[in-house]
Amino acid sequence: MRLCIVLMVLVLLPSVASAQARIALLIGNQGYAAKVGRLKNPHSDVLLVGAALRSLGFKVTELKDADYRSTDAAIKRHIAMVRREGQGAISFVYYSGHGAADPDTKINYLIPVDVANADDEDLWNYSINLNTLVENLRAQAPGATHYVVFDACRNELNLTRKGQKALTEKGFVPMAYTPGVMVAYATAPGGTASDTGTGGGTYAKTLADEIMKPGVDSMLVFTRVARRVQHEIGQDPFLSASTMPEIYFAGNGPSAPPPQPDKSELERAWEFIKETDDPARLEAFVKRFPDAPYAEMARARLEELRKKTAAAAVPQRSSPTAPSGASSAPSPEGRGWLGVKINNIDQSTAERLGLADTRGALITEITSPGPAAEARLQAGDVILSIDKRVVADARDFAQQIANLLRTAKSCWVSSATERKQLWWPRSASFQPSILYAATNLQ
Numbered sequence: 001m002r003l004c005i006v007l008m009v010l011v012l013l014p015s016v017a018s019a020q021a022r023i024a025l026l027i028g029n030q031g032y033a034a035k036v037g038r039l040k041n042p043h044s045d046v047l048l049v050g051a052a053l054r055s056l057g058f059k060v061t062e063l064k065d066a067d068y069r070s071t072d073a074a075i076k077r078h079i080a081m082v083r084r085e086g087q088g089a090i091s092f093v094y095y096s097g098h099g100a101a102d103p104d105t106k107i108n109y110l111i112p113v114d115v116a117n118a119d120d121e122d123l124w125n126y127s128i129n130l131n132t133l134v135e136n137l138r139a140q141a142p143g144a145t146h147y148v149v150f151d152a153c154r155n156e157l158n159l160t161r162k163g164q165k166a167l168t169e170k171g172f173v174p175m176a177y178t179p180g181v182m183v184a185y186a187t188a189p190g191g192t193a194s195d196t197g198t199g200g201g202t203y204a205k206t207l208a209d210e211i212m213k214p215g216v217d218s219m220l221v222f223t224r225v226a227r228r229v230q231h232e233i234g235q236d237p238f239l240s241a242s243t244m245p246e247i248y249f250a251g252n253g254p255s256a257p258p259p260q261p262d263k264s265e266l267e268r269a270w271e272f273i274k275e276t277d278d279p280a281r282l283e284a285f286v287k288r289f290p291d292a293p294y295a296e297m298a299r300a301r302l303e304e305l306r307k308k309t310a311a312a313a314v315p316q317r318s319s320p321t322a323p324s325g326a327s328s329a330p331s332p333e334g335r336g337w338l339g340v341k342i343n344n345i346d347q348s349t350a351e352r353l354g355l356a357d358t359r360g361a362l363i364t365e366i367t368s369p370g371p372a373a374e375a376r377l378q379a380g381d382v383i384l385s386i387d388k389r390v391v392a393d394a395r396d397f398a399q400q401i402a403n404l405l406r407t408a409k410s411c412w413v414s415s416a417t418e419r420k421q422l423w424w425p426r427s428a429s430f431q432p433s434i435l436y437a438a439t440n441l442q
Contacts, residue, residue, distance in 0.1 A: 020145075021085035022058040022092070025078040026050050027110075029097030031065040035117040037157045041197060042096035044304060045151060045204035049094050051296030052208040056249050058092060067114035071128055079140050087143040090247065096204065099130070099152030100159055101173040107131055108172050110150070111157075118159045131175060145247060147218070151203050158352065184222050185238040199304040202233050209274075211249050212293045218247040234376075250293075270294045279305050339370020340377065342394045353382060360384045361397035377413070387411050 028046035030039035043064055050060050063074050075093075082091040098111040102124045109127035116122075130150065137146045152172070174189045197205065206228045210221050226237030246252075266289055273281045274297075282302040286295050342361045350358045361383045366373050383391050386400045404411050 021082075021089045022053075022056070023078065023081050023085065023089065024050075024053045024058040024060045024092040024094065025063070025074060026053075026060060026094045027063045027066055027071060027074070027097065029065055029111070029113050031113050032098060032111075033113075033116055035158060036098065036111065036115055037118065039097065041201045041204070044200040044300070045096040046094070047300045047304075048200045048204050048208040048297060051300055052212050052293065053092060055212060055293035055296055058090075065113045068112045068126055068128065071110070071112050075128075075133060075136075079136060082137075082144045082146075083141040085144065089141070089144040091137065091141065091144045091146040091148075093133075093137070093146070093148040094151065095149070096151040096201070098157050099150060099172065100157060103161075106173045108175070110152075118157055119161075123159070130172075134175070145245065149207070151201065151207075182219070182239070182244060184226065189238060198308075199301055202235075203229055206232075208297060214248070214250040215252055216248065216250065217244075218249060219244045221249060266292055266294065270298075273298070274301075277305060339367035340372040341365035341367075342383070342397060344394045345382065355382065359390060359392055361391050361394045375413070383413050386413055 026046045026049060028042035028044075030042040032038050046062055046064065050062055053060050061074065061078065063070065066074065078091070078093065082089050095110055097113075098118075099109065100111065100118075100123070101108045105124075107124070108130035109124055110130055110133075111118075111123065111127045115126050134148060137148065150172075172185065172189065174185075175183060199205075200208075203225070206225045210216070210224045210228070213221075216224070223239065226239060229235050229237055269285055269288065273285050274294075276282065279302055282298050282305070285298050286302070289295050341364050343364050345353075345355065345358045345360055345362050347358060349362065350356075363372075363377060363379055363381045363383065366377060366379055383397055385391055386397070386404070389400060391397045391400065401411070
């Protein structure tokens with residue numbers, strides 16, 4: 001299961017100065033121990049949001065893979081800097097990484113990378129208390145307006161209770177309502193959401209885009225982010241707020257800083273290339289608009305593509321269990337049809353997931369768009385049966401799907417907790433060998 005909680009807290013002021021000091025602290029944690037659950041997007045999330053905030057005049061401090069001490073120290077330094085700026089300062093704290101709530105105390109926590117495991121008897125003692133963080137911002141820098149965004153869209157958290165896998169108690173718990181504070185979640189309290197995306201998560205990409213649009217009040221910025229996230233990936237963001245001051249991150253009107261090129265031309269160019277995987281187009285955009293706010297995001301995307309290209313150049317070992325002539329690397333055709341990569345389940349994985357035995361197929365990657373993504377299958381799901389037929393292993397999963405493709409338009413796949421319907425294009429002609437290649441069996 002995948003949990004995605006984004007919490008944004010805004011401490012309200014009766015008025016906002018026209019020229020505010022802008023200070024931001026961004027924390028991205030992804031290098032967790034295997035027993036906690038490694039992540040892939042937080043560093044990219046920080047890169048995207050940081051580039052947008054710098055273009056808006058924020059002094060940005062970035063922290064990646066932070067342990068408890070460095071996180072605690074960075075938060076204290078940030079509060080002190082904001083307090084020194086006095087009345088009218090704007091504070092922005094963004095966190096991307098694992099987060100959870102203690103189901104007994106209902107207190108929310110941010111999980112640093114030096115936590116050894118996610119057993120809840122130890123977890124809360126070595127994590128950052130979110131409730132305390134919010135209260136310290138309000139109490140120690142009362143003259144500022146504080147935006148605190150928690151982007152914890154992480155399904156890989158291996159939270160356990162008394163040695164058993166915890167499947168339903170990993171979400172944030174809504175904080176008690178306080179006058180003058182706005183709280184926004186990227187999904188309903190305690191709900192689950194998908195952590196898909198290349199080069200950053202959906203919420204981070206949307207926030208980085210919406211926050212740079214001129215003439216949009218801060219409340220509307222986050223409302224638009226929530227609407228887009230709901231439309232794009234089906235999450236149901238939740239907002240709770242009282243009266244808010246008017247703050248325009250990108251200025252209130254065309255004359256407000258920062259200056260930009262012809263907006264219509266820039267917007268059209270960015271809309272055309274922002275999701276591209278073509279480095280040449282990104283380079284052309286940066287050359288044409290070198291000083292535009294979107295240029296930093298284009299450079300970040302270009303760097304991400306270069307890293308992916310370098311990683312893809314490393315040869316993969318061949319699969320001893322794949323059929324003759326089938327590569328162990330995922331076939332573009334195979335992954336294009338189903339959009340899923342699966343592996344067998346070994347004994348240690350079965351024990352970690354609380355399974356009775358090693359039967360089933362473990363989903364390790366979902367490609368979007370694709371049939372698997374449309375069915376809301378997620379990395380980390382264990383497929384135990386297809387149309388009520390037991391799945392023995394990854395090879396059996398591929399064979400059952402291949403057989404069904406000849407006569408059916410869809411099938412029902414069952415995990416330990418739910419059933420989902422998987423559809424495929426009726427014109428698709430699957431071959432078992434392609435499916436075996438797509439599973440990348442180890």
